[in-house]
Amino acid sequence: MALAGLVRGFSGFGTGMIVIPVLAATRDPVTAVVVVAIIDSLPQMPAALPALRYTRWREVLPLALAALLTLPAGLAVLRTGDPLALRWAICAAVLLAVALLASGWRYHGPRPPLLSGTIGALAGFLGGIGGIPGPPPVLYWMASPEPPAVIRANLFALLLILDLATLANVLGTGMMTADRLALGLVAAPVYLTGILAGRALFPLASAAAYRRLAFVVILVAVVTALPVWDG
Numbered sequence: 001m002a003l004a005g006l007v008r009g010f011s012g013f014g015t016g017m018i019v020i021p022v023l024a025a026t027r028d029p030v031t032a033v034v035v036v037a038i039i040d041s042l043p044q045m046p047a048a049l050p051a052l053r054y055t056r057w058r059e060v061l062p063l064a065l066a067a068l069l070t071l072p073a074g075l076a077v078l079r080t081g082d083p084l085a086l087r088w089a090i091c092a093a094v095l096l097a098v099a100l101l102a103s104g105w106r107y108h109g110p111r112p113p114l115l116s117g118t119i120g121a122l123a124g125f126l127g128g129i130g131g132i133p134g135p136p137p138v139l140y141w142m143a144s145p146e147p148p149a150v151i152r153a154n155l156f157a158l159l160l161i162l163d164l165a166t167l168a169n170v171l172g173t174g175m176m177t178a179d180r181l182a183l184g185l186v187a188a189p190v191y192l193t194g195i196l197a198g199r200a201l202f203p204l205a206s207a208a209a210y211r212r213l214a215f216v217v218i219l220v221a222v223v224t225a226l227p228v229w230d231g
Contacts, residue, residue, distance in 0.1 A: 001039070001187045002194035007214045008040070009198020013134035013155050015040050015191075017094045017218045020131040021087075021225035029086040031180050033078055033131040034170050038184025039191040041163040046192065048160050050199075054153035056146065059116075063137055064161045066117040067124030071162065074128020075169050081129075087227050090130040094222045097135035102215045106143030116140075127162050128169075134159060152202070 007014040016036050023032035078086065109115075119140045127133030137158055141151045170176045 001190040003217060005191040005194020006198040007217055008044075009195040010202045013138055013159065014214050014218060016127075016131040016134065017097065018221045021091050021094060021222045024087045024090055025225040025227070028083050029090065029130070030078060030175055031183070033166070034175055034180045035184045035187060036131045037163050037166040037170060038181065039188045040159065041167050043188035043192050044160070044195055046196070048156045051153045051156045054150050055157040056150055056154060057157070059141070060154050060157045062113055062116040063120030063123065064158055066120030067127065067133065067158070067162055068165055070121045070124035071128045071165055072169055074125040074130075075166070075173065075175070077129045079173060079175060084227060086130070090132065091222050091226050093126065093130055093132060094218065097132070098215055098218055098222070100139060101135065101211070105139070107140055108143050123158070124162065127166060133162050
């Protein structure tokens, strides 16, 4: 959890890509998504709020509104889907995201409202089904002319909105159990410590260095969580 927080603190994303595959393997996919919603919402406010002053809300809000529309559909699939199939789907989605992010490919075309809405809708659905809303907006925003601090702040803002919405949805649909709540509350301080450390490290190295470290951590997490290793 501390390592996931560290990556989140200096890059603005990565929590779900690290924690979800591991918790889905050791617990179950629903528990994984619920715990990430707990640790990545209110507990991370001390780290998120300072970054929000750099947020370009005109870029964030179209994605956020579209994501909020598709998030419940993703959560419905998560709630009713086969756990093993969901684990394979989550691991495959994370591996694909890492491959795309590490390849250096970025979207450089026009950014009309329809495209922003599509990116947001995809992020919301992935956030619901697997707790990994980050890759679509990361690929979309990394090619923008905005400086790294603004991109990081945009990601913090979007993911915070989605985490709070996920938390509200899991409370309303009965996915929040006492065991899941307890696990999230125990993990939250450890995760927050990692975020604060990552935020402190952010000015000390290049964005490229941070991304490389994040990719290595994510890759190790997802490979070790593949269902193929189940005994």
